[in-house]
Structures are given as C-alpha cells and as structure tokens.
Amino acid sequence: MDATRTYIGEIARRVGERVTVRGWLHRRRSSGRIHFLTVRDGTGFIQVVLSKAAVGEDTFAQADHLGQETSLIVEGTVREDARAPGGYEIDGAGLEVVGASHDYPITPKEHGVDYLLDRRHLWIRSRRQQAILRVRHEVIDAIRDFFNGRGFILADTPIFTPAACEGTSTLFPVPYFDDRTAFLTQSGQLYNEANAMALGRVYCFGPTFRAEKSKTRRHLTEFWMVEPEMAYATLDDAIDLAEALVVAIVSRVLEARREELGVLERDTAPLERVQAPFPRISYDEAAEMLRERGRPFEWGGDFGGPDETALAESFDRPVAVHRFPSSTKAFYMKPDPERADLSLSVDVLAPEGYGEIVGGGQRLDDYDLLLERIAAHDLPREAFEWYLDLRRYGTVPHAGFGMGVERVVAWLCGLEHVRETIPYPRMLYRLTP
C-alpha cells in the first residue's frame, strides 16, 4: 500500500495513476468472477472493480464476504469508463480490511423515519444525508462570508442566560451553581443590541433553544440562528440586508453544491429565480390578499403555516411582509410612527411553502417607551436594567433580524422536514442519539 493516498473527490484528475483510497464499503455487487465494490470516503463515491486474476484467489474470496460499511483501504489504477457510475472507477489491485462490519442496519432498501432517526449516527453516512449536510455547510459558510465581507463583526451572545429574552414559557431551565437557575438562550437579540452599540454592525451565530411543544415539519427544539444587528439602521435597512443575504446564500449553493442538489433531486428552477428585489408587502396588504384568496383571517393575529404558504404562493421568490401589529411581536419592536398599533417588523417568507425564514425589524430606542413596554409585558424591570442602559447612554435607531439555518437548508434542499438538515435533530419527542 505505497501508492499515493487519494481522496475520491479528486479521482477524476488521477486517471491512469496508481492510487490508494481509504474509506468504507458502501455497497457490493458480484457477478461470479468479478466483484464491484462501491467505496465512499466522505469526499465521494467510487466503484472499485475486483477480478480474481488481478487480486488473487484469497483477496477475491475475502471481498465476496465484506459487509456493508466495512472500513477498508483499496489500491488500484484509476480508469475512465462509461459503464461506471460517475464515469470513473478503480481497477483494484489490493485490498486491506481495517474494520469489519456485519449486519449493518441501514440497507439499500426503504426504512421508516423513526427507525432512521434512532440510527441517525449511521444514517448520516448515506449519500442523501451527506448531500444535505454539505449544503448546510455551504449555507453556513456563505452566511459567514456575507457578513465578514461587509464589515460585520462576529460577537457571540451567551447560551446560559439569566432570564427570558422574549417570553418565559418557552425556555429550557438548567440548574446553575448554588440553587440558581439558568435558561438556555432562545435568541441573542438583547445582547446583540449591546454589541451593536459597541461595534456598529455585528452578528451572532449559534444554537438557540425553544421549549415549544411544537410538532411540525418546521420545528426543532435546538436550532441554529444567525442574527445581524446594525446601529444607525432602520426597518428598510434590515429588509435590504435580509434580501441581500438570502440572495447570496442561494446563489452560492447553486454555484458550489449543484451536485448535491442533484443527489437530492431538487428542481433548481425555483431557486434560480431568487434574485433581488424581493416583493415587499405590508401586513395589511397580506391580510387583504388572504381574504381575497378566501382564507378566514382576522386582522391582528399572526399568520399560521397555511397562511404563510398561501401568501408565498402568490410570488415566485421570497416575500418580505412588514409592519405587523405590535400585539403579535416582541416588546422591543419599535412602533410605526405613522400608525401606533403597527410595529416596524418584518418576516421573510420562503417560496414553495417553506414559510418564515427571517424575522426581525427596527428596535425600540426610546427609554420611556421601552420602560412602559417592559411593564406592560409584566417583565421584571431589574433584569432589564442593563438593557435599559443602552437607551440611557447614547441611544440610536437600530435594526436587525434572525434567520433560521435549518429552515433555509430545508428550503434549498427541497426537504419535507427540518429534522434532516442538522446532524442530530432535537425535537419534542427525540433527544437521542
């Protein structure tokens, strides 16, 4: 095994060369005097052809009994061949088993969701799951590049928090030293505002936790959210930024992960249409559209999943819905100066029924009004003294939003459920593996 170590992802550039590939046996077929091993190594899949003449009696017999997911090192010569899946294959000359595998539970046939989720640590080895996780990687990388390239500073916010940021019923409590209770963050929002007052334009990017007893295709109890916040910024600035971010992510994935989208059989035509400008409609206009479509919708409420789908169906790209009633939004949203019952808020709805991917707006920057809101929401003032400081010491208009990574990945991959967009999903009834 002295041939150059090669990753399968670069095999097309190694035609004619003697290579060594280290990976796992994905699948095996045999036709008597010839074995076909599909080997994967995390960078791709390659078919290895073994003939008795080339590898000898013993190795040939051994290869006939290798179980799915056996780890192995294969040496051979790369050849272009139209009969091989992907167009290239390795003429095997030697085979070394690193670790045996018997009765691998995930076979090439169908399995149920519960069965696969119980074996998520193995399921991620499948071609489809690998493709999804690669798209997720690309989305995250695109997000970081987008903000870093525009001068935003990454300033992460704490995961242990002392109290609620938005409400109290959806927080996970955790025992903290000396009989105290901490809560897992459900948004970096408040700290993000403080960071923006220090650094101008910032973003935080990390896991967030919501103890909502939601059981739908778009909910996880642990999910990743990126939250930019800008000092001296308005609602329109936030919408502009969200639009540019979504466009940047989609075009990056289309450019860098076309192969993965192919594995997922994702129709890319709807993604190609995701270009600025996005349509922008007010909550009032959205409510009118829903009524025109015959949906019973009462002004003042938030949109449900079916409402979001109905709205998104009217557009061929993401749509920004702005100025929701203040009653539907968090206490820190700034009221619309032209209509006190509305907030300077925005949701961006993804097309094709994927719903809300972005939520944000302009923040309340007036000290007295903020104090009033904290009281109106029955929040303990002491816990928010530091937050009130931001309005005591040089307050400025500021705005930002949060974007859920898993919903974006589910949309781009065309998935039925967000549970496949994260390596180990955490849901209402699932904490393992």
Added chain:
RNA sequence: UCCUCAGUAGCUCAAUUGGCAGAGCAUCCGGCUGUUAACCGGAGGGUUGCUGGUUCGAGUCCAGCCUGAGGAGCCA
C-alpha cells in the same frame, strides 16, 4: 395541550366477512466475467406494541395504556 392516522420477521409491507402467519429486501449456502437498489436457486428467521374483554376461534372486533407519524396553536 388538542385533532387525525399507524404499530405484523432485522427492514418495508401484505393477510378477503373473525377461520392454516405471507412476500420482497437483509443474513447464511450455492450459481453467474460489467454490475448499476444486479440477477437466478435454496435455507434459517414470528410473544402480530402492552394489558384486559367479546367469541368455538382474534393480526382482524371492543376498552384502556405505550410508542411513533402528520397537522393545529406558537415560532426561526
């Protein structure tokens, strides 16, 4: 928390009006020199989610429970 649906071999499913527990895949054995979820032949593999009830007889009907899925509310 509420509504709907499901649970049979390791996996995915079938089983007619309540009447002998079945198939494909996986596993093991054999065959095949270009397979593409290979194919062909053979073998092993069952507390029908749990508890109780109705019945000559229950996978099937009834009650309760458990587990899961889809949806609602809420949210990214």
